[in-house]
Amino acid sequence: FLDLIELKFEDQSAPILSVEISKALEYYGLNHKNIISCTTDNCQNMISVAEKLNLWRIPCIIHILNLVFETFITVCKTEIDPFLNLVGSLNKSTKYTIFVEQNKIKKIPSYVETRWTSMCKTILVYLETKDYVFEFCQSHKKDFPFHKSLDKIDLLKDLCMEYLRIVTFFEGDEFGASGFFLVYIDIIRDKLNELLSTKFQKAAEAANKKIDELKDNHYQFWNVIAPMALLLNPSVPYNLLLTKEEVNRAKSGILRRMKKYSGEKT
Secondary structure: OOOOOOOOOOOOOHHHHHHHHHHHHHHOOOOHHHOOOEEEOOOHHHHHHHHHOOOOEEEOHHHHHHHHHHHHHHHOHHHHHHHHHHHHHHHOOHHHHHHHHHHOOOOOOOOEOOEHHHHHHHHHHHHHHHHHHHHHHHHOOOOOOOHHHHHHHHHHHHHHHHHHHHHHHHHOOOOOHHHHHHHHHHHHHHHHHOOOOOOOHHHHHHHHHHHHHHHHHOHHHHHHHHHHHHHOOOOOOHHHOOOHHHHHHHHHHHHHHHHHHHOOOO
8 A cells, every 4th residue: 555645626637636646656756657557447537547647557347347237237127127126125024024034044135226246146045035035925915026027037047146256256356357357258248148038138238238338448458458367367268268369469468568577678
C-alpha cells in the first residue's frame, strides 16, 4: 500500500486526478514510468486517467462479468418475475423462517441486484429446496406461481453455478487471475449458448452481444493483455482458445517486453 489521497475539491476530472497521482508518486521518488500497469473500475473517468498517465490499464474483470449477467437478467426479467415475487414473499414471512428451521434446510436468501452472485445463490438455493417451498406454500395457503412459471428457473442452474464459481475465483484475488479470463468468458458463452433454444433465448443473445461490446470497449485488455496472460498460464490449453495468429502475436508481445527488462534493444 503506497498512499491514500483525500480529494478536497469538487473537480475530479481526469486531468486533475492525474496531477494528484503524479504528486503522490513523486513524494516517494517515483513516476508513472515506474508503474507496469494499473487496474481500475470501468467508468470513463478512470479510463481517461490511465490514458493521461500513459498507463497500461487492466479493467476490473468482475465488473465486466457483472455487466454481462446484469444484461441477461434485465432482458429475462418478465420471464422470472413470478419467481422473484415468490422469493420476496418468502423473505418477509416469519412462518417460512420457522419452517426452514424445523426442517433443517437452507433458507432462500434475498438478493441485491448490483451484486449478481447473490441472485445466483437465490436461484440455486431455491432449486435445491423447491419441493419444501411448494410444501410450505400448500400447507400455509400461500400463493404459489404456476409450475410452468417456475420450471424455467431449472434452466438457469448451470449458468448460475458457473457464474458464481468464476466470480468467486476472481474475488479471491488469485495470482495470475488474468490468465484465466479468456477461459472463463468462453465458459460463460457456452452456458449462454445452451439457453439459445429455450425461453431465455433473447436474454442469452443480449448477454452475448454485451460480451462482444465489452470486447470492443476493452480492446487492449481483451486482445493484448489477456492472450499474453493466457500463454503464461501453464494450466490452460491456450491453443483451444487462440488462433495461431493470436498465439504468435501474444508470443511476440511477451518477448518484446522481456527484452525491455533485460536491457536489450527491440
